[in-house]
Amino acid sequence: MAQDIGQKLRVTMAFLGAVTRKDLAAAFRRVNPATSFDVERAHKWMQGRAHPRELRLYEDWAKVVDVGRPGAWIADCELDEFIQAICTRHNCERDTLERISEPSRRSLAGQRQDASRSLAGTYACYSHAWSPYFRAQFIRAELSIQSNGPQGVLAQYSERLPTSRFQLEGPLVMAGRAMHLDLVEPSGDGRMFFCLSLPTPPASVLAGLMCGATIIGPDAQPSVTRIVMIRLPAPSMRLRSAVAYLPSQTSIAGDLASLGLRIPDPAAVDDGVGAFLTGGHEAGLDQVQSPCHRALVDLFDPIWLAGAMAQQRFGEA
Incomplete structure (x- = not known):
């Protein structure tokens, strides 16, 4: 299995x-003019996406580094083994090789950290209620993302349940081709664990x-649900204080409007969020497809950008 590519x-x-x-x-083309190595795809490979x-x-890569190993080994070996093989075969100094490659690693980490911090803000979260007492209802929650200094980015997820306020927190991590939240009380x-499409x-x-x-x-049932987290222009006291469970016929667009987000086409928002939340392939398995996520992006990006531009014009006035 390919690793550390x-x-x-x-x-x-x-x-x-x-x-x-x-x-x-160019190095790949020198060993094989017909190589499938592609600059644009290499960008994704080097980002871990x-x-x-x-x-x-x-196999072309094996010829490029010429360590006397097959291509499958290049894909599967540990990073330390790969570095050591190059150093042994070509009499390279390991410290020098690692030092030269290190700035690129730091740059990539910095890009990911900057991307994570750009998410700072408050999000209204909508998902299916898991409790058997509120079957077929949506549940509304709050997600707060904020920079936590050298520790990275901190996420806090909370639901105002009838029994008490349920709150979780933990780090936000962009890894591979997804964004992860592993939050604890x-x-x-x-x-709870969240696996989200890269924003x-x-x-x-x-x-x-x-x-x-x-x-x-009565029982703690393992559960999974689709979830949509919509960015608000500012924190909302109503989001923090209102009971989380929503009647099944609740308009998500209307709820978002009550939280301070201007919605020019409520029907489109209700249809778009509803389609995402009720999507899936079969009982017990729900995998989010890229076009489904992109439809939400296309729906909310114009709303967010229009609001940001309006706020900027108001500030200039």
Whole structure:
């Protein structure tokens, strides 16, 4: 199974003295003019958002580094093994090779951190209620994302349940091709895991899957639901204080409007959010497809940008 592909490519660039991905592509073409190595795809590979799937490309890579190992080994080996093989074969100093490749790693980490911090704000969250006492209802929650200094980005998720306020917190992590939240209850044993599609600017909406166990009910049932998190222009006291459970016929657009988000086409918002939340393939399995997530982005990006521009014009007035 391919692992550490982005880091291995950066080490390869350092070994070759390549400055850009184009230089790296040229090295692949020298060993195979018909190589499938592509500069644009290499950008995703080096970000960890994807990895090459063609064995032939790994065979080309094996020729580029010339460590006497097959392409499959390049894909599957540990990063330390890869570095050591290059150093042993070509009499390179490991410290020098790692130092040369390190700035690119720091740059990538910095890009991810900047992207995470750009998400700072308050989000209204809508998902299916898990409790058997509120079956077929939606549940509204609040997600707050804020910078936590050197510790990275902190997320807080809370629901105003009839019994008490349920709150979880933990780090936000962008890893591979998704964004993850592994949140725990500071003063209890509650825990939920969120796997969300990677957001793109202006991050008007986050969407994906939430997994955990029922909180209100006779049994703690493992559960998973689709969830939509819509960015608000400002924190809302109503979002923090109103009871989380919503009647099944609640208009999400109307609820968002009551939380301070201007909605020019309520029907489109209700249809778009409803389609996402009720999507899926079969009972017990729900996987979010990219077009489904993109439809939400296309719906809310114009709303968010229009509001931001209006606020900017108001500030200039």
